[in-house]
Amino acid sequence: MNNPTTFTGAALIARALKGLGIKVIFGLVGIPIIQVAEEALALGIRFIAFRNEQAASYAATAYGYLTGKPGVCLVVGGPGVLHAIAGVGNASANSYPILLLAGSCETHLVGKGAFQESDIVSLLKPHTKLSNRATLGSISQSVTDAFRLSWYGRGGPTFVDLPADIIEGEGREIKTHRIPAPPLAASDPAKIQLIVDLLKSAKAPLVILGKGASYAQAEVPIRRFLNHARIPFLPTPMGKGIMPDSHLLNAASARSLALKQADVVLILGAKLNWILHYGESPKWNDSVKIIQVDIIVEELGRNNADPTFAVVGDISLVVHQITEALGSWKYQLSSPFIEALHESKTKNEAKAAIAAKSDDLPMTYSKTFDIIKNTLHKLSPPKDGGIVYVSEGANTMDISRSIFPVEHPRLRLDAGTSATMGIGPGYAIAAYCAYNFPNPEGNSGLKPCRKKVVCLEGDSAFGFSMAEVETMSRYGMDILIYVINNGGVYQGDSNNYDDWFQKQQQGILNKPGGLRSTSLGFEVRYEMIAEMCGGKGYLVRTPEELERATEEGFKATVPVVINVIIEAGETQKLKFAWQNSSSNQKLNLKL
Secondary structure (H helix, E strand, O other), rough: OOOEEEHHHHHHHHHHHHHHOOOOEEOOOOOHHHHHHHHHOOOOOOOEOOOOHHHHHHHHHHHHHHHHHEEEEOOOHHHHHHHHHHHHHHHHHOOOOOEEEEEEOEEEOOOOOOOOOOOOOOOOHHHHEEEOOOOOOOHHHHHHHHHHHHHHOOOOEEEEEEEEHHHHEEOOOOOOOOOOHHHHHOOOOOHHHHHHHHHHHHEEEEEEEOOOHHOOOOOHHHHHHHHHHOOOOEOOOOOOOOOOOOOOOHHHHHHHHHHHHEEEEEEEEEOOHHHHHHHHHOOOOOOOOOEHHHHOHHHHOOOOOHHHEEEEEEHHHHHHHHHHOOOOOOOOOOOHHHHHHHHHHHHHHHHHHHHEEEEEEEEOOOHHHHHHHHHHHHOOOOHHHHHHEEOOOOOHHHHHOOOOOOOOOOEEEEOOOOOOOHHHHHHHHHHHHHHOOEEEEEEEOOOOOOOEEEEEEEEHHHHHHHOOHHHEEEEOOOOEEEEOOOOOOOOOOOOHHHHHHHEEEEEHHOOOOOOOEEOOOOOOOOOOHHHHHOOOOEOOOOOHHHHHHHHHHHOOOOOEEEEEEEEOOOOOOOOOOOHHHHHHHHOOOOO
């Protein structure tokens, strides 16, 4: 009698991932997980090896968002997982699905101070939907269960610990079934009618489009609904493109007025958190009625929302129900609210246009982004959906958000709910993999086509993960990176080297008048990291240099870093669009 076929634990892990349809793994290997990565490669699964587990985990979260199913990250145990926890936290905060796999010491050595020993299972339990240790007999089921739990319901991180003796041992394969897409739920018709009646009664209705709607790939029913109902809409930063930014009813350029005047707001897949000022006055109308549609029960009724008007369900199905229940009703385009929005948009866009015309050197943020935008649009018009934008850095992300239009969904990534800095290069690599690999899993609502990934990086943010430029080069990823270099976190200390150097010396001597805590190096040559890794680098100071570098960089077949020297802004007051004016109000203490 023949013995049943056995496989190493590493092979069983790889075969389980292959059975789940995994096409790419992000990670950084070491003993003992090298064997897992090699087995995966042998099965035709791509392994993208990073320079830091943190960036690898960020890439896996972004891949989950772009594809609508869990991204996979493979790292070593102990310190490797500690680095990857950044991605776990980011995935949890943003409800991105990610399956984290990590090696660990042999089971019989637990408690003896083994190599990189750490109780990661216990550490991750509070921060994941599942945190388990696999056994040789449960490898396939453990991986499959973790994949399913990451995907179903609220997207989020799951973790499977893989001891070295399990990876190196041998066992039989237990066949598991490929996990079908999560089941979808519609809403109670009575609740839908309540929502429809509320929308019809509104004098100033507004629809907010969140990244949850983008992750749900709900753009088709949402476009049908809004084009039919003619209600103004406001996209959140990663909700851009669900409706085209060029749409006449896009209220993004009149955001403050839209939130202040709207009396009924339908929120589709957005959290009522700091990004939306918690739905509270003074940013919002005092008497606003908020309708929430989300798959995440915990978000319903949060802050200023009324759970009476909350719906748990799939956004596509619920929006379809709302559209059908509206019948022939349409919001009047001649309403005072629409007129006020158009007036505010015209005024704000005129202000932005004036700011972009500055001829000052060093260049301003507005001037820099205007040149980049206009040059890129000549090379790839927004309607074609040929560019994926990744943006991070406080000023860079905040200012660029309203300057670069997005016409299709899932073509813009940023720091998200946690405002996590360092995500840029990892997200860019994930976007490249999602859209440019054969049989791409990314979906931008268009026929599959190759996309240029464009990173807009603050110099501080770029510093977190800039070693990943080497990763891009190694895998032939022609990603275009702009480093917006003002020489500091938020702002630099001076546009003049002699002045900066004097402050540096004062600081070294621990004397007053030294560099501030926000200061970075003066005109650091970030572009050189591309050159040293086999890419191309450009140092630019003028509009002409920036336009030329953008044209050449866009057409390059290697990673490109364009280092843009802009004004330090040392005298400007720090202020960001997300800050609520209530922060200046006195606390009312009830004793």
